[in-house]
Amino acid sequence: MTLSRCSTRSFDNLDQEMEYLVSELVEKDKSVRNCVLSVMKGDGSFSWSGAAGIANQDGQVPMTKDTPIYIASITKLYTATAIMRLYEKGALSLDDPMSRYLPEQLIQGIHVYKGKDYSREITIKQLLSHTSGIADYYTEKPKGGKSLFDLFLEKPERSWTVDETIARARKDLKPNFQPGTNASYSDTNFQLLGKIIEAITGKPLHIVYEDFIFRPLGLKHTRLIGRSEPQLAPSAALAEVFYKDRSITKTRSNGAYWADGGIVSTADEMIIFLKALNEGRIIGGDTLKLMHQWHKLQFPLQYGYGTMYFKLPRLISTVMKVAPLWGHSGSTGSFLYYSEDLNLYVAGSINQVESRSKPFRLMLRVMRLFNRK
DSSP states (O other): OOOOOOOOOOSHHHHHHHHHHHHHHHHTHHHOEEEEEEEEEEEEEOEEEEEEEEETTTTTEEETOOOOOOOGGHHHHHHHHHHHHHHHHHHHOSSSSSGGSSSSSHHHSSSSSTTTOOOTTBBBHHHHHOSSSOOOOOTTOOTTOOOOOHHHOOOOOOOOOOOHHHHHHHHHHOOOSSTTOOOOHHHHHHHHHHHHHHHHSOOOOHHHHIIIITTTEEEEEEEETOOOOOOSSSOOOOOOEETTTOOOOGGSSSSSSSTTTTTTEEEHHHHHHHHHHHHHHSOOOOHHHHHHHOOOEEEEEOOSSEEEEEEEOOOHHHTTTOOOOOOEOOTTTEEEETTTTTTTEEEEEBBBBOSSSSHHHHHHHHHHHHHTT
Protein backbone atom coordinates (compact mmCIF):
# COMPACT_ATOMS: atom_id res chain seq x y z
CA MET A 1 0.00 0.00 0.00
CA THR A 2 1.42 3.34 -1.02
CA LEU A 3 0.52 6.69 0.46
CA SER A 4 0.34 9.93 -1.42
CA ARG A 5 2.39 12.66 0.13
CA CYS A 6 0.71 15.18 2.34
CA SER A 7 0.18 18.51 0.69
CA THR A 8 2.71 21.26 1.24
CA ARG A 9 -0.09 23.81 1.31
CA SER A 10 -0.47 25.85 4.48
CA PHE A 11 -3.67 25.71 6.50
CA ASP A 12 -4.94 27.73 9.40
CA ASN A 13 -6.50 24.77 11.20
CA LEU A 14 -7.33 21.06 11.07
CA ASP A 15 -10.79 21.74 9.66
CA GLN A 16 -9.25 23.22 6.52
CA GLU A 17 -6.84 20.30 6.18
CA MET A 18 -9.69 17.79 6.44
CA GLU A 19 -11.72 19.65 3.87
CA TYR A 20 -8.75 19.67 1.52
CA LEU A 21 -8.17 15.90 1.88
CA VAL A 22 -11.76 15.15 0.85
CA SER A 23 -12.03 17.66 -2.00
CA GLU A 24 -8.60 16.72 -3.35
CA LEU A 25 -9.52 13.04 -3.50
CA VAL A 26 -12.69 13.69 -5.53
CA GLU A 27 -10.99 16.26 -7.75
CA LYS A 28 -7.91 14.17 -8.61
CA ASP A 29 -9.37 10.64 -8.69
CA LYS A 30 -12.01 10.44 -11.40
CA SER A 31 -13.21 7.05 -10.16
CA VAL A 32 -14.37 8.67 -6.91
CA ARG A 33 -17.58 10.57 -7.66
CA ASN A 34 -18.27 11.49 -4.07
CA CYS A 35 -16.68 11.16 -0.65
CA VAL A 36 -17.75 11.72 2.93
CA LEU A 37 -15.46 11.80 5.96
CA SER A 38 -16.13 12.14 9.67
CA VAL A 39 -13.37 12.43 12.28
CA MET A 40 -13.71 12.66 16.06
CA LYS A 41 -11.31 12.61 18.98
CA GLY A 42 -12.53 10.32 21.74
CA ASP A 43 -12.27 13.09 24.34
CA GLY A 44 -14.41 15.43 22.25
CA SER A 45 -11.59 17.92 21.70
CA PHE A 46 -11.98 17.73 17.91
CA SER A 47 -14.84 16.79 15.62
CA TRP A 48 -15.21 17.36 11.89
CA SER A 49 -17.46 16.06 9.13
CA GLY A 50 -17.46 17.02 5.47
CA ALA A 51 -18.08 15.79 1.95
CA ALA A 52 -17.28 16.50 -1.68
CA GLY A 53 -18.54 15.48 -5.08
CA ILE A 54 -21.94 14.58 -6.48
CA ALA A 55 -24.14 12.15 -4.53
CA ASN A 56 -26.61 11.59 -7.37
CA GLN A 57 -25.39 11.90 -10.94
CA ASP A 58 -28.82 12.21 -12.57
CA GLY A 59 -29.98 15.07 -10.39
CA GLN A 60 -26.47 16.44 -9.83
CA VAL A 61 -27.22 16.48 -6.10
CA PRO A 62 -24.18 17.54 -4.07
CA MET A 63 -22.76 15.11 -1.52
CA THR A 64 -23.09 16.35 2.07
CA LYS A 65 -21.99 15.02 5.42
CA ASP A 66 -25.60 13.99 6.08
CA THR A 67 -26.11 12.08 2.81
CA PRO A 68 -27.02 8.47 3.71
CA ILE A 69 -24.53 5.85 2.51
CA TYR A 70 -24.54 2.09 2.04
CA ILE A 71 -22.11 0.96 4.72
CA ALA A 72 -21.87 -2.57 3.22
CA SER A 73 -19.82 -5.03 5.31
CA ILE A 74 -19.49 -2.62 8.23
CA THR A 75 -22.93 -4.14 8.91
CA LYS A 76 -21.05 -7.23 10.14
CA LEU A 77 -19.83 -5.25 13.15
CA TYR A 78 -23.44 -4.41 14.06
CA THR A 79 -24.51 -8.04 13.59
CA ALA A 80 -21.61 -9.29 15.71
CA THR A 81 -22.49 -6.75 18.39
CA ALA A 82 -26.07 -8.07 18.49
CA ILE A 83 -24.74 -11.62 18.85
CA MET A 84 -22.47 -10.52 21.70
CA ARG A 85 -25.41 -8.84 23.43
CA LEU A 86 -27.26 -12.15 23.31
CA TYR A 87 -24.11 -13.84 24.62
CA GLU A 88 -24.00 -11.44 27.58
CA LYS A 89 -27.67 -12.13 28.28
CA GLY A 90 -26.95 -15.86 28.40
CA ALA A 91 -29.17 -16.53 25.39
CA LEU A 92 -26.36 -18.34 23.56
CA SER A 93 -22.86 -19.71 23.93
CA LEU A 94 -20.21 -18.87 21.36
CA ASP A 95 -19.38 -22.59 21.27
CA ASP A 96 -22.96 -23.53 20.40
CA PRO A 97 -23.31 -25.24 17.01
CA MET A 98 -25.43 -23.28 14.57
CA SER A 99 -27.56 -26.42 14.20
CA ARG A 100 -28.96 -25.73 17.67
CA TYR A 101 -30.81 -22.69 16.27
CA LEU A 102 -31.17 -23.16 12.53
CA PRO A 103 -33.47 -25.55 10.65
CA GLU A 104 -31.97 -28.64 9.06
CA GLN A 105 -33.16 -27.70 5.57
CA LEU A 106 -31.25 -24.41 5.74
CA ILE A 107 -27.84 -25.80 6.72
CA GLN A 108 -27.81 -29.44 5.66
CA GLY A 109 -24.87 -30.02 3.33
CA ILE A 110 -23.56 -26.46 3.52
CA HIS A 111 -20.15 -27.75 4.62
CA VAL A 112 -19.12 -31.10 3.16
CA TYR A 113 -15.32 -31.21 3.03
CA LYS A 114 -13.32 -34.20 1.77
CA GLY A 115 -16.34 -36.43 2.11
CA LYS A 116 -17.27 -35.40 5.67
CA ASP A 117 -20.28 -33.25 6.52
CA TYR A 118 -19.36 -30.64 9.16
CA SER A 119 -22.57 -28.63 8.71
CA ARG A 120 -24.05 -29.47 12.12
CA GLU A 121 -20.75 -28.91 13.98
CA ILE A 122 -19.95 -25.34 12.92
CA THR A 123 -20.11 -22.99 15.90
CA ILE A 124 -21.26 -19.42 16.35
CA LYS A 125 -17.65 -18.48 17.17
CA GLN A 126 -16.49 -19.90 13.82
CA LEU A 127 -19.14 -17.94 11.94
CA LEU A 128 -18.15 -14.72 13.73
CA SER A 129 -14.45 -15.20 13.06
CA HIS A 130 -14.68 -16.42 9.44
CA THR A 131 -13.10 -19.72 10.47
CA SER A 132 -16.08 -21.89 9.48
CA GLY A 133 -14.76 -22.69 6.02
CA ILE A 134 -18.21 -22.09 4.51
CA ALA A 135 -17.99 -20.67 0.98
CA ASP A 136 -18.66 -16.99 0.35
CA TYR A 137 -21.90 -16.79 -1.62
CA TYR A 138 -20.98 -13.32 -2.87
CA THR A 139 -17.48 -13.46 -4.37
CA GLU A 140 -16.75 -17.15 -4.96
CA LYS A 141 -17.55 -18.80 -8.29
CA PRO A 142 -18.91 -22.27 -9.00
CA LYS A 143 -16.90 -24.30 -11.47
CA GLY A 144 -17.36 -22.72 -14.89
CA GLY A 145 -19.72 -20.10 -13.45
CA LYS A 146 -19.81 -16.52 -12.21
CA SER A 147 -19.77 -14.91 -8.79
CA LEU A 148 -23.07 -13.65 -7.44
CA PHE A 149 -21.69 -10.11 -7.65
CA ASP A 150 -21.20 -10.69 -11.40
CA LEU A 151 -24.80 -11.91 -11.65
CA PHE A 152 -25.97 -8.80 -9.79
CA LEU A 153 -24.24 -6.68 -12.43
CA GLU A 154 -25.83 -8.65 -15.27
CA LYS A 155 -29.36 -8.35 -13.88
CA PRO A 156 -29.50 -5.41 -11.47
CA GLU A 157 -33.30 -5.40 -11.52
CA ARG A 158 -33.59 -8.94 -10.13
CA SER A 159 -34.61 -9.44 -6.50
CA TRP A 160 -32.94 -11.99 -4.25
CA THR A 161 -33.81 -13.48 -0.87
CA VAL A 162 -31.45 -14.16 2.01
CA ASP A 163 -32.33 -17.85 1.78
CA GLU A 164 -31.22 -17.83 -1.87
CA THR A 165 -27.81 -16.48 -0.90
CA ILE A 166 -27.37 -19.23 1.69
CA ALA A 167 -28.63 -21.84 -0.78
CA ARG A 168 -26.00 -20.73 -3.28
CA ALA A 169 -23.23 -21.48 -0.79
CA ARG A 170 -24.86 -24.81 0.02
CA LYS A 171 -25.68 -26.04 -3.50
CA ASP A 172 -23.28 -24.33 -5.92
CA LEU A 173 -20.06 -23.74 -3.99
CA LYS A 174 -17.57 -25.86 -2.07
CA PRO A 175 -16.23 -25.17 1.44
CA ASN A 176 -12.64 -23.97 1.71
CA PHE A 177 -11.29 -25.96 4.67
CA GLN A 178 -12.22 -27.98 7.73
CA PRO A 179 -13.94 -25.72 10.31
CA GLY A 180 -11.54 -24.07 12.74
CA THR A 181 -8.36 -24.85 10.80
CA ASN A 182 -8.01 -21.65 8.77
CA ALA A 183 -9.70 -18.31 8.03
CA SER A 184 -11.50 -17.16 4.89
CA TYR A 185 -13.84 -14.19 4.60
CA SER A 186 -17.39 -15.31 3.85
CA ASP A 187 -20.56 -13.23 3.75
CA THR A 188 -22.52 -16.46 4.18
CA ASN A 189 -21.30 -16.68 7.79
CA PHE A 190 -23.10 -13.48 8.68
CA GLN A 191 -26.30 -14.35 6.83
CA LEU A 192 -26.41 -17.42 9.07
CA LEU A 193 -25.70 -15.27 12.15
CA GLY A 194 -28.64 -13.04 11.21
CA LYS A 195 -30.83 -16.14 11.07
CA ILE A 196 -29.55 -17.20 14.50
CA ILE A 197 -30.38 -13.78 15.96
CA GLU A 198 -33.93 -14.05 14.61
CA ALA A 199 -34.33 -17.61 15.90
CA ILE A 200 -33.22 -16.70 19.43
CA THR A 201 -35.12 -13.42 19.76
CA GLY A 202 -38.21 -14.36 17.76
CA LYS A 203 -37.95 -10.94 16.11
CA PRO A 204 -36.95 -9.75 12.62
CA LEU A 205 -33.30 -8.73 12.44
CA HIS A 206 -34.04 -5.06 11.84
CA ILE A 207 -36.12 -4.91 15.03
CA VAL A 208 -33.22 -6.39 17.00
CA TYR A 209 -30.87 -3.77 15.53
CA GLU A 210 -33.35 -1.08 16.54
CA ASP A 211 -33.78 -2.48 20.07
CA PHE A 212 -30.09 -3.11 20.76
CA ILE A 213 -28.38 -0.32 18.82
CA PHE A 214 -30.31 2.21 16.74
CA ARG A 215 -32.89 3.44 19.26
CA PRO A 216 -30.72 3.46 22.43
CA LEU A 217 -28.02 5.44 20.62
CA GLY A 218 -30.45 7.82 18.94
CA LEU A 219 -29.40 6.80 15.41
CA LYS A 220 -32.20 8.49 13.51
CA HIS A 221 -30.75 8.03 10.01
CA THR A 222 -29.65 4.39 10.29
CA ARG A 223 -31.70 1.48 8.97
CA LEU A 224 -31.57 -1.98 7.39
CA ILE A 225 -32.24 -1.45 3.69
CA GLY A 226 -35.59 -2.75 2.48
CA ARG A 227 -36.61 -3.85 5.98
CA SER A 228 -36.92 -0.71 8.11
CA GLU A 229 -37.18 3.03 7.84
CA PRO A 230 -35.05 5.65 9.60
CA GLN A 231 -36.56 7.46 12.58
CA LEU A 232 -36.20 10.70 10.62
CA ALA A 233 -36.91 10.91 6.89
CA PRO A 234 -33.60 11.41 5.06
CA SER A 235 -33.05 14.90 3.72
CA ALA A 236 -31.45 13.48 0.57
CA ALA A 237 -31.42 10.29 -1.47
CA LEU A 238 -28.77 7.68 -0.81
CA ALA A 239 -25.35 8.34 -2.29
CA GLU A 240 -24.73 6.45 -5.51
CA VAL A 241 -22.27 3.55 -5.46
CA PHE A 242 -20.01 2.84 -8.43
CA TYR A 243 -18.08 -0.11 -9.76
CA LYS A 244 -15.45 1.53 -11.94
CA ASP A 245 -17.53 3.85 -14.21
CA ARG A 246 -20.84 2.11 -13.66
CA SER A 247 -23.48 2.95 -11.06
CA ILE A 248 -24.44 -0.22 -9.18
CA THR A 249 -26.71 1.50 -6.68
CA LYS A 250 -29.77 -0.52 -7.71
CA THR A 251 -28.09 -3.79 -6.76
CA ARG A 252 -27.62 -2.62 -3.15
CA SER A 253 -31.39 -2.84 -2.65
CA ASN A 254 -31.98 -6.20 -4.30
CA GLY A 255 -32.77 -8.06 -1.07
CA ALA A 256 -29.54 -10.08 -0.83
CA TYR A 257 -27.63 -7.64 1.38
CA TRP A 258 -28.80 -8.25 4.94
CA ALA A 259 -26.92 -9.23 8.11
CA ASP A 260 -23.75 -9.27 6.04
CA GLY A 261 -24.02 -5.83 4.44
CA GLY A 262 -27.47 -4.24 4.39
CA ILE A 263 -27.29 -1.27 6.75
CA VAL A 264 -27.61 2.33 5.55
CA SER A 265 -26.28 5.11 7.79
CA THR A 266 -24.31 8.35 7.84
CA ALA A 267 -20.65 8.85 8.65
CA ASP A 268 -21.52 10.72 11.85
CA GLU A 269 -23.89 8.00 13.08
CA MET A 270 -21.34 5.29 12.37
CA ILE A 271 -18.96 7.04 14.75
CA ILE A 272 -21.68 7.33 17.39
CA PHE A 273 -22.09 3.55 17.17
CA LEU A 274 -18.38 2.72 17.31
CA LYS A 275 -17.73 5.12 20.18
CA ALA A 276 -20.58 3.59 22.18
CA LEU A 277 -19.27 0.10 21.44
CA ASN A 278 -15.74 1.08 22.47
CA GLU A 279 -16.90 2.78 25.68
CA GLY A 280 -18.94 -0.18 26.93
CA ARG A 281 -22.37 1.33 26.35
CA ILE A 282 -23.68 -1.56 24.20
CA ILE A 283 -21.70 -4.53 25.50
CA GLY A 284 -19.23 -4.79 28.37
CA GLY A 285 -15.50 -4.25 28.05
CA ASP A 286 -14.69 -7.92 28.63
CA THR A 287 -17.07 -8.90 25.86
CA LEU A 288 -15.44 -6.43 23.48
CA LYS A 289 -12.07 -7.99 24.34
CA LEU A 290 -13.47 -11.33 23.18
CA MET A 291 -14.33 -9.72 19.85
CA HIS A 292 -10.70 -8.61 19.58
CA GLN A 293 -9.09 -12.06 19.54
CA TRP A 294 -7.25 -11.42 16.29
CA HIS A 295 -6.08 -13.91 13.68
CA LYS A 296 -4.69 -13.46 10.18
CA LEU A 297 -7.13 -12.87 7.36
CA GLN A 298 -5.87 -10.86 4.37
CA PHE A 299 -2.79 -8.66 4.78
CA PRO A 300 -2.73 -6.13 6.30
CA LEU A 301 -6.02 -7.08 7.97
CA GLN A 302 -6.62 -9.41 10.89
CA TYR A 303 -10.05 -10.49 12.11
CA GLY A 304 -11.73 -11.08 15.45
CA TYR A 305 -15.44 -11.62 16.01
CA GLY A 306 -17.07 -9.39 13.40
CA THR A 307 -14.34 -6.79 13.67
CA MET A 308 -11.21 -6.01 11.64
CA TYR A 309 -7.76 -5.02 12.83
CA PHE A 310 -5.49 -3.02 10.54
CA LYS A 311 -1.81 -3.08 11.42
CA LEU A 312 1.19 -2.56 9.18
CA PRO A 313 4.53 -4.28 9.93
CA ARG A 314 6.47 -2.54 12.71
CA LEU A 315 9.19 -1.12 10.48
CA ILE A 316 6.68 0.41 8.04
CA SER A 317 4.36 1.70 10.78
CA THR A 318 7.29 3.29 12.63
CA VAL A 319 8.63 5.07 9.56
CA MET A 320 5.21 6.19 8.40
CA LYS A 321 3.92 6.82 11.94
CA VAL A 322 0.80 4.76 11.33
CA ALA A 323 -0.97 3.45 14.43
CA PRO A 324 -3.13 0.29 14.40
CA LEU A 325 -6.86 0.61 13.80
CA TRP A 326 -9.83 -1.59 14.66
CA GLY A 327 -13.33 -1.45 13.21
CA HIS A 328 -14.56 -2.64 9.82
CA SER A 329 -14.52 -1.86 6.10
CA GLY A 330 -17.13 -2.32 3.40
CA SER A 331 -16.98 -3.21 -0.29
CA THR A 332 -18.62 0.11 -1.24
CA GLY A 333 -15.49 1.95 -0.10
CA SER A 334 -16.97 2.51 3.36
CA PHE A 335 -14.84 2.56 6.51
CA LEU A 336 -15.30 2.82 10.27
CA TYR A 337 -12.23 2.60 12.50
CA TYR A 338 -10.81 3.62 15.85
CA SER A 339 -7.16 4.31 16.69
CA GLU A 340 -6.49 3.65 20.35
CA ASP A 341 -3.04 5.29 20.13
CA LEU A 342 -4.53 8.53 18.83
CA ASN A 343 -7.93 8.15 20.56
CA LEU A 344 -9.37 8.92 17.14
CA TYR A 345 -12.50 7.74 15.29
CA VAL A 346 -12.62 7.88 11.49
CA ALA A 347 -15.62 7.02 9.29
CA GLY A 348 -16.92 7.63 5.78
CA SER A 349 -17.05 6.26 2.27
CA ILE A 350 -15.74 6.83 -1.24
CA ASN A 351 -18.70 4.88 -2.71
CA GLN A 352 -16.43 3.11 -5.19
CA VAL A 353 -16.05 -0.68 -5.23
CA GLU A 354 -13.01 -1.00 -7.49
CA SER A 355 -10.27 -0.16 -4.95
CA ARG A 356 -9.95 -1.47 -1.41
CA SER A 357 -6.82 0.55 -0.66
CA LYS A 358 -8.14 4.07 -1.32
CA PRO A 359 -10.23 4.34 1.87
CA PHE A 360 -7.21 3.21 3.89
CA ARG A 361 -4.97 5.74 2.19
CA LEU A 362 -7.46 8.47 3.10
CA MET A 363 -7.62 7.32 6.72
CA LEU A 364 -3.86 7.11 7.01
CA ARG A 365 -3.50 10.67 5.72
CA VAL A 366 -5.94 11.77 8.41
CA MET A 367 -3.94 9.94 11.07
CA ARG A 368 -0.69 11.49 9.94
CA LEU A 369 -2.21 14.93 10.45
CA PHE A 370 -2.99 14.05 14.06
CA ASN A 371 0.44 12.53 14.56
CA ARG A 372 1.87 16.02 13.92
CA LYS A 373 -0.21 17.56 16.66
